[in-house]
Amino acid sequence: MIEDSEPQVDACMESLVQDMMSHVRFPMMTPRQLAELLLSPLTKQYKEFFIERMAMGMSFHSGQAERVAEICQVESGRLLFTPRLYTADKWSSLLTVENFIQLPAYHTRTLVFSSHAFLEECAGEKTCEWVIDLYPKGVWFRKFFLIVWQGTVEVPENVLRTVRVSVTCRDPPNTGEDLRVKVGILITGIQDGVEHVMTVYQKNHHFSTNNKVLNLDDILDFEELNDPVLNLTGKSKPSPYLVGPNRDLLKLHIVIAPLSDVSSKDMIDKTFISSPR
Secondary structure (H helix, E strand, C coil): CHHHHHHHHHHHHHHHHHHHHCCCCHHHCCHHHHHHHHHCHHHHHCHHHHHHHHHHHHHHHCCCHHHHHHHHHCCCCHHHHCCCCCCCCCCEEEEEECCHHHCCCCCCEEEEEEEECCCCHHHCCCEEEEEEEEECCCEEECCEEEEECCEEEEECCEEECCCEEEEEECCCCCCCCCEEEEEEEEEEEEECCEEEEEEEEEEEEEEECCECEEEECCCCCHHHHHCCEECCCCCEECCCCEECCCCCEEEEEEEEEECCCCCCCCCCCCCCCCCCC
16 A cells, blocks of 8 residues: 555655746746756756756846747746846845934935846846935925026925835946836834734836936825824834834835846736735
């Protein structure tokens, strides 16, 4: 009976491995990472499946356009060449705001970092520099005077009660060409004493020499972040998005990943994963 069950167990394991690993986007791994898979016992045991997937990745990184085009024709083929929200250093950086309670209204926190401009290795290792401006306590447009041909026009001040993230592309890698990227914001929160990513905001966008700035408003509910709520004892309850020992730290992980010509063209505006307050 035991001997008869072994082939069934092997077949079940093979099916399980293929079902699980089929969700891994091998072309998003670097050629070095793909090569290291050859040393994995799992790869050696299910060589045919893994070699086929690894070959897809190497075709992408070596610029084999015809082979990549063939893969794109199958169901979900383009997703293999579409990055997820990876938090590796070459795609992302952490932006934190300490002493949030004492932060003045309309204050700005700025982060500058670089990320790779291309997914495939054959395109080179060019990077793009990004400037991230976070407005966690609203945006204030001061009064100013606009000079037009009719004369001078006074533009009144305006205040936006919004939590805004402004993304600026300093130098698009190819002048005259659009840089298509996926922008993701992973916002940390706390629930039942456990700190975790509570909200995810993502958007696909095209940057160019004439369109270098992307403003993302309402990435969090303004009142939920800034207005404390009284609990049953009458004491103020901090926002679930403020973490740390003193519950006064706002933490955002900014991810900017490039999209290639063969990446999925589905435009994503927002994805929220929120926990109850």
